[in-house]
Amino acid sequence: MTLRCLALTIGLSLSVRLMGQTYYENDFESDTAGEQPGGDITFSPSSNTATNGAMVLDATTTPASPFPGKSLYVYDLDGDGSAGTPTHMRFAFNGGANVSNVRVDFEFQRAFAPADPNDSDTRIQVAVGRAGDSLNNSDFRPFELRLQNRGQIELNHRDGTTTVGDYLTDQANKITLLLNSHDTESVAYDDPDLGSGTVAPNTVVLFLNGTLMGSYPFHQTPDPANAPQIDFYAEDNDLGQIAFYQDSKRQGGIIFDNLKISAIASATPPPASATLFAADFESDTVGNQPEGPYTFSPGSNTATNGAYVI
Numbered sequence: 001m002t003l004r005c006l007a008l009t010i011g012l013s014l015s016v017r018l019m020g021q022t023y024y025e026n027d028f029e030s031d032t033a034g035e036q037p038g039g040d041i042t043f044s045p046s047s048n049t050a051t052n053g054a055m056v057l058d059a060t061t062t063p064a065s066p067f068p069g070k071s072l073y074v075y076d077l078d079g080d081g082s083a084g085t086p087t088h089m090r091f092a093f094n095g096g097a098n099v100s101n102v103r104v105d106f107e108f109q110r111a112f113a114p115a116d117p118n119d120s121d122t123r124i125q126v127a128v129g130r131a132g133d134s135l136n137n138s139d140f141r142p143f144e145l146r147l148q149n150r151g152q153i154e155l156n157h158r159d160g161t162t163t164v165g166d167y168l169t170d171q172a173n174k175i176t177l178l179l180n181s182h183d184t185e186s187v188a189y190d191d192p193d194l195g196s197g198t199v200a201p202n203t204v205v206l207f208l209n210g211t212l213m214g215s216y217p218f219h220q221t222p223d224p225a226n227a228p229q230i231d232f233y234a235e236d237n238d239l240g241q242i243a244f245y246q247d248s249k250r251q252g253g254i255i256f257d258n259l260k261i262s263a264i265a266s267a268t269p270p271p272a273s274a275t276l277f278a279a280d281f282e283s284d285t286v287g288n289q290p291e292g293p294y295t296f297s298p299g300s301n302t303a304t305n306g307a308y309v310i
Contacts, residue, residue: 020265023102024093024242027258028070033058037072041091044136051078052087054244057255066109067172071257073111074124076246081121088245092131093261098240101187101199104128104177105260110169111253114149123148124246124254128179131240136247139227142181142218142238143204147254155206157216164206164213172257176207178264181218181238189264199264202233284309 031037033056036048048055055073057065065071076087093102104126114122125136126145133140146154146161153164167173180187180199190196194212199205202218220233232238242261246252284290286309289301301308 020262022260022262023099024261025259028056028072031056031070031072033061033070036089039091041089044086044088049085052076052085054087054089063111063255065257066255067107067257071255072259073253073255074244074246075111075253076124076251077253079246079248079250081249084248084250086136086246086248088136088243090135090241090243090245092241094131094240096131096240098130098237099263100182100185100236100239101178101180101264102128102239103189103260103262103264104179104242105174105258105262107172107174107257108147108167109172109255110147110149110151111255112149113151113169114251117150119150120148120152120154121250122150122252123250124244124252126175127243127245128177128239129241129243130238133241135241135243136245139223139230141222141243142202142232143216145175145177145206147252149252149254153208153213155204155214155216157204158219159217162214162216165208167208174207174209176210178205178207179203179239180264181232182236183233184236187264191265281309286310 028037035056036043036054037056043054045052053075056070057063057073058070059065063073074087074089078085123146127135127141127143129135129141135141144156146156148154151166151169153167155162155164176194178189178199180201180203182201184201186198186200188198193210194207200215203215204218205215206213218232221228221230279292281290288309289296289307290309296307298305
């Protein structure tokens with residue numbers, strides 16, 4: 001009976017872990033303050049400058065990290081509305097292989113307020129899409145999350161651009177994105193903080209500080225004139241890369257921490273087939289070793305050592 005209970009526990013643990021697989025996780029504590037974060041990451045510019053880059057912060061840097069320990073500052077201070085220098089960093093999170101659903105969690109805080117409190121262009125964008133694509137190019141992203149330095153969040157999607165809501169400008173905020181790029185199947189989620197629900201095909205669900213803000217459809221072909229070959233509704237696996245960026249004409253500065261990318265986890269109980277082993281020893285011979293795929297030491301029971309059925 002003890003072995004049967006142990007087997008059931010193993011099966012349940014494996015099932016839940018597989019459904020919530022972590023692809024990438026970084027709190028930036030192992031990175032060097034004042035430098036770009038480590039890893040296989042594409043940066044533009046390739047090295048940080050005074051006006052553009054992605055820099056790890058701590059208590060000694062300028063700006064200092066607003067989070068305990070280290071964090072990541074993505075910044076673009078070179079843009080006047082008509083010209084400037086772009087900033088972007090992007091990287092694959094599943095070894096270059098695309099998947100159909102992911103959950104993205106991160107904390108953020110603005111680095112500065114824009115001079116004009118109504119300025120919606122000073123911001124940093126976040127996108128998730130196919131590995132290898134330049135997600136700072138609108139042709140290649142199914143959606144765009146816009147973290148505006150004025151304290152608002154927008155999300156660009158198939159039906160336009162939605163003002164999601166306001167975030168806290170003087171303290172940390174948390175974003176959770178549930179993304180499903182499958183073309184026909186919904187994905188269920190069940191989380192102790194976010195609650196339970198489903199993510200429809202080709203949809204992003206957005207939570208801000210634990211509150212559900214909305215559900216938004218992916219672009220199908222973001223730019224039919226220039227990139228008609230891109231069709232997010234013709235391929236189930238569209239998610240393999242994340243990007244943080246600002247274009248050449250605008251500015252922005254957002255500080256990020258505790259970035260985690262994982263598969264959407266569901267609390268659905270495992271099927272009966274998840275049981276890996278069970279034995280009640282009723283068919284074994286009393287006084288002998290039990291039958292089965294066991295390794296014994298000693299090979300045969302002795303008066304002082306062994307395992308025998310009683």
